[in-house]
Amino acid sequence: MELKWVNIKPTEPGAYWVRGYVLGRPECKALVEVTEQHGELFCNLHKVNSENEGLDDAYFVSDYSDSFEWCGPLVPTNGPQRRGNQQIYAAIKKSSKYAHQAQMCVDQGYGHPFKVTFTHDKDGYNVLGGVGGRYRLTDVNLYVIEEGQKIRIR
Known part of the structure; x- marks a missing residue:
């Protein structure tokens, strides 16, 4: 599958490839996560691009250069x-x-319940989301919402 690169910034959350963010090295690309917080899209593109430490290490997608090329959102x-x-x-x-x-x-x-994603964490804080940023599975109940009804995941 060939990647389609565009100079259009992401308009929805998801995983994206981005390139053109390193001056003089247009071949450099990074895999980033775009998330929505308080109605704004954020991205974890920074010098060390492998951590999701919340909003402290994320920037508004709208603040990135219009010259960056994006590919995504990626689908499994x-x-x-x-x-x-x-x-x-x-x-x-x-x-x-x-x-x-x-x-x-x-x-x-x-919101509460709030949207989450998951990660591997050696200390067991595998649930990412909400105001605290990281939670253990023992601290939360998980749900999907189908037609306005919460369905508990056990």
């Missing part, structure tokens, strides 16, 4: 596919030491 080519636009959400358990962050998630625009 094998394995199980999501049905429609399903998204996994997490709600912080009342028994969690982070329970106080549930209202903060609502107040700061993340």
Whole structure:
């Protein structure tokens, strides 16, 4: 599959290839994650491009140069596919030491439950999202929302 590169900035969250961000080295490219926070698209393109440390290491997509070339959003080519636009959400358990962050998630625009992604973390903070940024599976209940109804993932 040949990649299609365009000078149009991402308009939706997802994984993207980006190139043209290193002066004098147009062949350099990076795989980045574009996420939506508070209605704005953010991207984790920075010097060390392998961490997702939240908004401290992310920049508005609108702030990147119009000369950058983008390819995406990328879609998996094998394995199980999501049905429609399903998204996994997490709600912080009342028994969690982070329970106080549930209202903060609502107040700061993340919602509760909030959208999540997952990562490998040696300390067990595999759930990414919400105001705290990272949670353990023991701290949250997971859901999909289908036709406005929460369906618990167990």
